[in-house]
Amino acid sequence: MAGRDHGGGLDDAVARFGGVREDWIDLSTGINPIAYPLPEIDAHSWNSLPDRAAQDRLTNAARRFWNVPEGASILAAPGASCLIANIPSLTMPGQVNIPQPTYNEHAAAFSVHGWRETQGDPDARVIVHPNNPTGAWYTVKDLTAPLTIVDESFCDVAPENSLISFAARGDVIVLKSFGKFWGLAGLRLGFAIGPAALISQLSDRLGPWPVSGPALTVGATALEDNAWASKTRERLDRDAARLDTLMVDAGAKAEGGTSLFRLYHVDDATIWQERFAQHHIWSRIFPYSRHWLRLGLPGSADWSRIEAAL
DSSP states (O other), X not given: OOOOOOSOOHHHHHHHHOSOGGXXXXXXXXXXXXXXXOOOOOHHHHHSOOOXXXXXXXXXXXXXXXXXOTTEEEEEEXXXXXXXXXXXXXXOOOEEXXXXXXXXXXXXXXXXXXXXXXXXXXXXXXXXXXXXXXXXXXXXXXXXXXXXXXXXXXXXXXXXXXXXXXXXXXXXXXXXXXXXXXXXXXXXXXXXXXXXXXXXXXXXXXXXXXXXXXHHHHHHHHHTOHHHHHXXXXXXXXXXXXXXXXXXHTTOEEEEEOSXXXXXXXXXXXXXXXXXXXXXXXXXXXXTEEEEEEEEOOOXXXXXXXXXXX
């Protein structure tokens, strides 16, 4: 099974290259740098256990926003990672196919629950759609395992490519992450969408009130705001193209990614990472490739520092 390396880890970068955390630009993750504006949260959301009305509002907003098909159930959870950790326990351990390279928490979670990875005919398959870090997309032809988990954590940048329409089929679970596209990773909110029986099992594992009152309010408000989502997609597309231009002019080759993160082929990724770090900009490299460098998008005020580093 794959090792568990991640973006982030800014504390280690600060310790190694100096400065203070506030000085750094963290481009090692694929989180939208311009987050959804937080709505006002009333005292009830903080002081009381989440009520059914607030949970229903979030679930209904999610169903509309993602065009969840009739017959598919929705479970809101404290982050997609919580769902990833629990999904392998839904069936007896067997063989799982997880096309590599990809986000490594899926392999780690299946390993913990006794599953074995295979390249042959699997009992379950995980596809990250679009893939992290390559940005590759899958199709319905990839939904052939007895159970397929479709991780759409980054799919909200291109909803037309979503495989959500197959979530009611009985053998597909689609995962959605709120933190990436809406830029609110600290809120810890994610969704599992799929057949009622499996979603009910997941719900039983998480127990009552898995999502906090403030997260219910913020999530519902954001999912109801289609205008913000549309404008954000347009901005992300522009900024991704701008970053590509800067990196290609500096000698990198655009390798893929999404409009939330870009993947580049460089001569030596470690040297490029250290080059950025000297300017207190943190990037992502991978233990399995000495040539891949991944960059998230900078915020509006950070472009000049990116240009200076290059």
